[in-house]
């Protein structure tokens with residue numbers, strides 16, 4: 001059988017061979033658990049379900065070496081009018097070439113499955129879902145259908161396969177796949193929400209139109225869905241803008257939370273300064289920091305803090321505890337907060353190998369264990385190793401101000417930066433020698449009159465001047481508030497101070 005031969009005799013890729021063996025094992029377990037006529041294969045002509053088709057064929061052959069050369073499995077295809085014609089024709093042609101018993105369903109997944117189960121007992125359905133797919137979170141190789149869905153077992157034999165594994169398998173076994181993948185499509189949804197992946201675009205001086213490299217050329221599999229429109233993308237024209245004399249800019253504010261992991265800070269051995277440096281940078285792009293915390297190097301402490309902050313801030317930044325030491329618990333804490341495992345990430349492992357070689361204890365580089373299914377690697381040409389982003393949590397690798405500077409610039413330069421630049425905060429600083437008792441009433445009234453302005457007072461000493469910062473995005477409102485302060489206090493009692 002050509003798949004088994006290619007994987008065992010012709011391929012020298014040990015990692016892929018292991019994944020192949022494991023996937024075949026999962027399929028065989030499922031075929032042993034459920035009667036063959038009560039099992040279905042959900043096939044949509046996509047690359048992942050094409051891989052699964054051939055794994056099913058191999059597993060079936062290994063169980064019945066003298067039987068049918070094909071795997072005559074019940075196969076369901078949800079055909080939609082918004083599918084690409086290339087996907088439709090590939091699905092029908094492939095089903096017919098490999099003797100699949102195709103049942104085409106013309107309704108949405110849920111009601112289609114309800115009808116299917118009412119008509120034919122179906123205990124298990126094979127799917128080409130992989131970790132990284134939006135719906136894969138929390139799934140295992142065997143996952144019962146979700147509450148509210150008709151009852152069946154979802155069997156996901158290639159759940160742990162990476163984008164690279166999928167392409168190594170299809171290319172090593174010289175398998176046909178839908179032609180759209182040769183035109184730069186890397187993950188295929190409907191004709192309305194899918195375009196070729198811009199990361200594969202090539203521009204030729206001679207050809208006015210963009211052309212695209214094939215899908216297998218995409219280096220970072222995490223970006224496979226870059227050609228799929230986000231379902232809840234905000235409409236740019238709906239954003240409020242502000243005019244501070246230059247161009248109109250987005251006047252909304254995003255919030256960030258900063259978590260510093262550091263026993264050394266809590267023991268007073270080292271001063272915390274990365275958090276405050278980041279606050280300044282965030283203010284410069286119009287973000288507001290809602291919280292900074294310093295937590296000990298303990299998985300539970302990190303997990304608890306991440307869990308608390310990830311749902312209240314747009315973005316959470318973590319400093320510290322990243323590396324191979326026993327105290328490097330940041331990623332384990334993040335994984336725990338999201339309820340996922342740490343799993344080896346081959347792409348990250350490769351970066352680490354190029355940086356530090358293969359010099360680590362144990363079978364694998366433990367630094368390449370990343371929170372499974374939620375991690376995105378943020379690549380930038382000047383970073384030796386990409387930054388790690390898990391949903392809305394960015395794990396910064398910076399250990400000092402210079403490194404923060406570099407990583408911050410990289411974050412802002414990413415083609416799809418997770419940090420949308422807003423109208424920056426402007427601030428005006430004044431100082432007064434009047435006592436806090438003397439100014440309290442005026443400042444309190446000002447804060448009621450200008451609720452859109454942050455009026456922040458601080459003292460440099462008990463008897464010294466009181467400093468008052470006015471922070472806002474709208475320059476005119478800021479000027480109006482300052483004017484009101486000056487007119488409410490005796491002449492000469494307040495003076496402006498230069499600030500950055």
Ligand SMILES: Cc1cc2nc3c(=O)[nH]c(=O)nc-3n(C[C@H](O)[C@H](O)[C@H](O)COP(=O)(O)O)c2cc1C
Nearest residue numbers: 042109113125127133134135144145146149154189
């Ligand atoms: C056979 C089958 C079973 C599914 N079972 C479930 C399920 O149990 N729970 C669920 O939330 N979605 C289920 N889905 C929907 C998928 O989670 C997902 O929406 C679908 O694969 C489309 O992915 P896309 O949005 O990336 O195109 C199922 C889909 C198929 C085809």
Ligand SMILES: Nc1ncnc2c1ncn2[C@@H]1O[C@H](COP(=O)(O)OP(=O)(O)OP(=O)(O)O)[C@@H](O)[C@H]1O
Nearest residue numbers: 042043044046047048049077078127128129187188
């Ligand atoms: N229209 C459909 N009909 C049948 N099965 C489907 C359909 N859409 C999705 N599936 C099942 O869900 C799995 C994951 O869907 P997904 O959209 O990720 O397709 P794919 O095969 O992975 O291709 P790609 O990721 O390149 O689009 C598929 O492998 C298939 O098993």
Ligand SMILES: [Mg+2]
Nearest residue numbers: 048128130133
């Ligand atoms: Mg997929």
